[in-house]
Amino acid sequence: MPREKQYNEAEVIERAMVLFWKNGYKSTSLRMLSKEMGINQFSINASFGNKKNLFLESLKLYKSKLQQVLKKFEDSSNGKDSIKNFFYAFAAFSNQDNNKRGCLMVNTMSEFGLEIDEQVGAVISNYGEKLRGLFKKNLEFNTAIDSVTLNKQINFLVLAIGGLGLAGKIQNNTVIEDYIEMTFKNL
Template structure:
């Protein structure tokens, strides 16, 4: 009987994907450091024991949230991947990202950029590695799209890829505070310089 009770205690009484999505939204809005385990308990609707049993700790949960965030971004990334317009496709990605970052009327910017800015390079190595891996994937995608212009040499493509990635970091910030017109002006200015 006791063995049966132990098995029942271990079974999850919640949908893991659903609680990860709730945690992702909270981290995205409040930041990694600004989100306490108590806040996660309340938002996710599960207790601290369940969080630790399922994810190990707050960092483990956050790493799952980064994967969830990537899946949510997949739609606009897929649009960019399919684009045959090179620079025009990247520009559309910037606009699509702004719409994505304002989901549910909350101006949240980019979860990855927000966290990199919040934690800095000397923080948790595993977290930073995962965040930088994601940034590297976006940079590679930008480079691939820039290669669609046969007039660009590899040095120019590399330089412009870094410029666009840096501009995305800036877009994450301005999308939280600028008006729609100011954001459009920012994006148009970025691309007028290429």
């Protein structure tokens, strides 16, 4: 008969997510996870299989938390203003409690580059495609622009949100605000 878990799985995934968000995947050891999560390494492996699976669960949790920010963006219909509001909400989300962690997905792409794991890449790619669709919807809302210009603007915004995700780790609020304002001045 299997032993009953002496911990709340959702809570330990939350703690793991924060540690991965702060340190990155490669710099986060099982020992660090065990200490932060308050469970032993055997329990981590028994519940999640390995560090990678725990990381995937952490990314999924992060994505679900970010979905709360995205939901407001999805429901908006103010064109470029909606995109700009999303940028500000995303910046606030990336700097919760003044912890300057940036975006876990952007951090992960930076950490792995082209060597990203297929499963991890799929979680991030799905998020990226959703953003592209929302950018497209809002860019088309106010103006009629040709498809070439539209695609260039979408690509610009994808890179800009990624830059914002990284900048959130090191820049102060004034620099972040200047970045967002200049992004939309140039759009």
